[in-house]
Amino acid sequence: xxxxxxxxxxxxxxxxxxxxxxxxxxxxxxxxxxxxxxxxxxxxxxxxxxxxxxxxxxxxxxxxxxxxxxxxxxxxxxxxxxxxxxxxxxxxxxxxxxxxxxxxxxxxxxxxxxxxxxxxxxxxxxxxxxxxxxxxxxxxxxxxxxxxxxxxxxxxxxxxxxxxxxxxxxxxxxxxxxxxxxxxxxxxxxxxxxxxxxxxxxx
Numbered sequence: 001x002x003x004x005x006x007x008x009x010x011x012x013x014x015x016x017x018x019x020x021x022x023x024x025x026x027x028x029x030x031x032x033x034x035x036x037x038x039x040x041x042x043x044x045x046x047x048x049x050x051x052x053x054x055x056x057x058x059x060x061x062x063x064x065x066x067x068x069x070x071x072x073x074x075x076x077x078x079x080x081x082x083x084x085x086x087x088x089x090x091x092x093x094x095x096x097x098x099x100x101x102x103x104x105x106x107x108x109x110x111x112x113x114x115x116x117x118x119x120x121x122x123x124x125x126x127x128x129x130x131x132x133x134x135x136x137x138x139x140x141x142x143x144x145x146x147x148x149x150x151x152x153x154x155x156x157x158x159x160x161x162x163x164x165x166x167x168x169x170x171x172x173x174x175x176x177x178x179x180x181x182x183x184x185x186x187x188x189x190x191x192x193x194x195x196x197x198x199x200x201x202x203x
Contacts, residue, residue: 001025004053006032011052013165019193102174107135143178155193
């Protein structure tokens with residue numbers, strides 16, 4: 001497998017998942033900051049110009065964070081990254097969708113790429129302030145949903161790796177997360193899989 005990632009982007013969560021399952025993979029850096037994701041070679045792989053992208057050994061391309069995460073968890077069941085019951089699995093997927101479909105774009109992308117949402121340069125400060133307020137509200141929702149040391153209690157799941165990339169962004173956005181989120185972040189940073197993914201992305 002090959003993971004296309006941008007350092008510090010949401011693809012970090014998928015990078016962590018790959019390290020957790022222990023399957024062989026290579027990591028290909030594609031920086032969204034310098035526009036590498038817009039170059040023809042990458043667009044030929046993923047015309048959406050987004051990360052993460054996962055290419056399987058047979059050439060199959062999987063895009064979109066929740067889809068990649070679910071594929072990795074379902075194809076590596078011994079890693080235990082999904083609740084065993086159907087409703088638990090659906091609950092986990094709902095957390096992935098909330099993080100990637102709401103918290104990420106409405107809370108953080110608005111802060112990091114305000115020009116995309118602003119009417120003009122003078123409007124960017126308002127967009128950033130709105131994004132920060134939204135992110136703080138979303139973090140409260142996520143904190144209220146935490147059920148134990150990991151998002152769903154004793155079992156570490158895909159929800160934890162998705163929450164992790166949001167936690168990493170709090171410092172960049174100068175947001176102080178709720179205590180439950182900060183505690184979860186510390187536990188994540190202690191995991192060997194997380195440390196390996198961070199080491200690769202910072203190299």
